[in-house]
Amino acid sequence: MAMISGKADDLIVGEAGAVEAxxxxxxxxxxxxxxxxxxxxxxxxxxxxxxxGHLGLAQSTVxxxxxxxxxxxxxxxRAQGRASVYALAQPKATLELLAAAERLLGLTGDAVVLCPRYGNAARP
Known part of the structure; x- marks a missing residue:
C-alpha cells in the first residue's frame, strides 16, 4: 500500500484506495x-x-x-481483571510517524499553527 514511491524528484502517487486508507x-x-x-x-x-487522570478528561471521552x-x-x-489495558498496536511504526511529523513541523515553522483553516486561528 505505498502511497508515494520513488525518489523525491520522481514521486509516483499510488492508487486512490491507498490514499483513502x-x-x-x-x-x-x-x-x-x-x-x-x-x-x-x-x-x-x-x-x-x-x-x-493524566489527561484530565472524562472517562466517557477517553x-x-x-x-x-x-x-x-x-x-x-487486553483484559486485566475487570480493567481494559490499552497499548499501541505498532509502537515502533507509530513512534517513527510521530518523529517524522515533528521533523515536518520543525521545517514548516509556524505555518501549521497559523493555518486559517486548521490552525489555532481557525478555532473558536
Missing part, C-alpha cells in the same frame, strides 16, 4: 485528545482510569477516543 489513518491522529492518548501509550500500556483508535488499528486492548 492514509486519510483514514491520519484522521485517527487528527484530534488533539487522541494524539495525546497515543503519546501517553508510547510510554507503555495504560488503563482508561490512568489516561483520564473511552470514545480509544474506541476510535482501536477501530483504526492504532491501539490494542
Amino acid at each position: 492514509a486519510a483514514c489513518l491520519f484522521h485517527g491522529f487528527s484530534d488533539r485528545s487522541r494524539l495525546t492518548i497515543v503519546q501517553h501509550l508510547a510510554l507503555g500500556e495504560h488503563r482508561v482510569v490512568d489516561l483520564t 473511552s470514545r477516543h480509544l474506541a476510535c483508535l482501536l477501530d483504526c488499528g492504532i491501539v490494542t486492548v
Whole structure:
C-alpha cells in the first residue's frame, strides 16, 4: 500500500484506495485528545482510569477516543481483571510517524499553527 514511491524528484502517487486508507489513518491522529492518548501509550500500556487522570478528561471521552483508535488499528486492548489495558498496536511504526511529523513541523515553522483553516486561528 505505498502511497508515494520513488525518489523525491520522481514521486509516483499510488492508487486512490491507498490514499483513502492514509486519510483514514491520519484522521485517527487528527484530534488533539487522541494524539495525546497515543503519546501517553508510547510510554507503555495504560488503563482508561490512568489516561483520564493524566489527561484530565472524562472517562466517557477517553473511552470514545480509544474506541476510535482501536477501530483504526492504532491501539490494542487486553483484559486485566475487570480493567481494559490499552497499548499501541505498532509502537515502533507509530513512534517513527510521530518523529517524522515533528521533523515536518520543525521545517514548516509556524505555518501549521497559523493555518486559517486548521490552525489555532481557525478555532473558536
